[in-house]
Amino acid sequence: xxxxxxIDIRKVARAAGPYPVEAYAFVRExxxxxxxxxxANAEALxxxxxxxxxxxxxxxxxxxxxxxxxxxxxxxxxxxxxHRTDDxxxxxxxxxxxxxxSKNANDTIEDFRSVFDFDxxxxxxxxxxxxxxx
Numbered sequence: 679x680x681x682x683x684x685i686d687i688r689k690v691a692r693a694a695g696p697y698p699v700e701a702y703a704f705v706r707e708x709x710x711x712x713x714x715x716x717x718a719n720a721e722a723l724x725x726x727x728x729x730x731x732x733x734x735x736x737x738x739x740x741x742x743x744x745x746x747x748x749x750x751x752x753x754x755x756x757x758x759x760x761h762r763t764d765d766x767x768x769x770x771x772x773x774x775x776x777x778x779x780s781k782n783a784n785d786t787i788e789d790f791r792s793v794f795d796f797d798x799x800x801x802x803x804x805x806x807x808x809x810x811x812x
Contacts, residue, residue, distance in 0.1 A: 687699050687702045687703065687706075687778070689776070690702060690772050690773060690775075690776040690778065691772075693772070694768065694769070694772030694775075695759075695768060695772070696759040697758055697759050697760065697765070697768070697769055698758055698759075700758060701758035701759070701760060701769055702769055702772075702773060702778075704739075704742075704743075704758070705739065705766065705769045705770060705773065706773065706778070706779070707742070708735070708738060708739040708742040708743075709730070709735060709738075709779065711738055711741075711742045711745075712730050712734060712735050712737075712738025712739065712742070713728045713730055715738060715741070716730050716734055716738070717730075729782055731785075731789060732766075732767060732770070732785065732786075732787075732788075732789025732790045732793070733789060733790075733793050735766065735770065735790075736763040736766050736790060736793035736794065737793070737794070739766055740794065740799050740800075741808075743755055744800075744805060744808045744809065748805070748809050749802075749805050749806075749809070751800055751805065752796070752800035752805075755796075755800075761796060762792070762796055763790050763791065763792060763793040763794060763796075764787075764790055764791055764792070766790050767787045767788075767789065767790025767791070768787070768790075770787075770790065771787050
């Protein structure tokens with residue numbers, strides 16, 4: 679990530695709440711991960727056609743965390759003060775306010791409210807099922 683983007687994310691992180699810079703970087707990377715999973719040939723689509731809903735992004739961020747961190751996913755997210763899908767929404771809307779992400783007219787922070795229960799989504803069994811150690 680270029681240094682100017684690091685500075686922008688640090689500024690956003692200081693203004694937006696209890697989430698460290700790593701959480702913002704994770705959400706930005708997780709958005710790309712989600713877009714590629716939701717839209718076939720995402721690279722060939724114009725940016726406005728790559729939209730994902732708040733719910734889709736939450737599911738994508740869950741999967742991205744598990745794919746990246748495995749059984750440690752809930753520990754990593756918790757260390758970043760991310761304990762529920764609402765936290766993803768706060769980070770996303772902080773990035774939108776900072777012009778680091780975009781939204782369409784219908785997107786609201788409410789789209790991120792209670793998309794899934796973290797205790798269930800990151801239970802030991804759910805993690806093992808997802809990573810194939812069930």
